[in-house]
């Protein structure tokens with residue numbers, strides 16, 4: 001098998017060490033004679049795995065004790081419903097600061113099904129026609145139940161490096177694609193939600209980190225499996241969790257701790273994204289739609305100046321086993337996702353390909 005470089009946005013590349021360890025333990029976990037996916041989620045052995053994963057996440061993110069950490073299913077989109085069902089009273093309202101595809105989806109889920117969502121369009125274009133985040137438009141309305149942001153818009157390649165000041169209004173953040181890519185102060189948030197498949201584990205695991213005083217306000221008809229207080233009182237084992245993804249998340253957290261924690265990863269992510277954007281900035285063959293100060297460090301979105309070369313670009317890339325470079329279907333263009341697991345080497349390989357392709361077609 002020749003190695004492929006996987007720049008897919010999610011499910012995406014996981015650290016090779018994590019994949020190898022999971023392979024080793026898949027059929028026989030800890031000499032128990034059964035594999036990790038064959039164990040009861042309530043067995044002492046599995047409970048230890050689950051608890052260790054939570055403890056590791058708390059450690060590497062520095063999550064305070066007054067925040068609950070919930071391991072769930074239903075994905076990011078499940079949480080788009082869970083957020084209003086848990087936090088928005090029937091007669092209340094919430095602010096949605098929209099910066100791209102996923103925050104707009106979250107806004108729609110709330111507005112079309114659960115209650116009054118106030119839409120704030122928070123991007124604008126600069127003189128070069130590049131999209132930037134207009135933080136001054138992130139103003140909460142009085143009496144709001146929460147303000148919602150997506151810190152890294154996976155599809156658009158736009159990332160928030162500042163947080164709005166929402167005063168007493170809890171800030172709820174979707175961090176599905178930037179979780180653990182740079183240190184954050186959990187205390188700035190009422191809740192953080194993320195699907196694991198972008199940066200942590202296989203698909204099918206969603207994590208909610210929520211300040212405990214915000215738990216217990218769910219609507220009566222909120223499905224039990226989305227009710228944060230039910231999940232919290234059952235230690236995320238109200239229903240059978242995705243035992244495999246939870247276990248793999250634990251391996252990923254251990255890997256992060258071993259290589260120096262989230263700040264070490266941040267330095268790597270800065271170096272990787274600079275290499276890629278730095279090259280494309282000085283090569284007019286490629287265009288960058290996002291303004292420099294809010295370019296995502298993990299989802300590098302770009303287009304070819306001559307879009308008629310798109311198919312050829314992807315074909316050539318695939319021939320060299322560089323996969324997952326096609327942009328999201330709603331946007332087109334190209335996207336290279338270079339999450340925590342992607343080493344600098346993978347970005348150098350991509351830069352080399354981009355350079356050769358540009359030379360051959362200019």
Ligand SMILES: *Cc1c(COP(=O)(O)O)cnc(C)c1O
Nearest residue numbers: 075076077102154174176177195
């Ligand atoms: C992928 C993604 C989602 C959607 O996640 P699902 O698990 O497919 O529901 C939501 N938000 C962000 C930021 C994402 O990257």
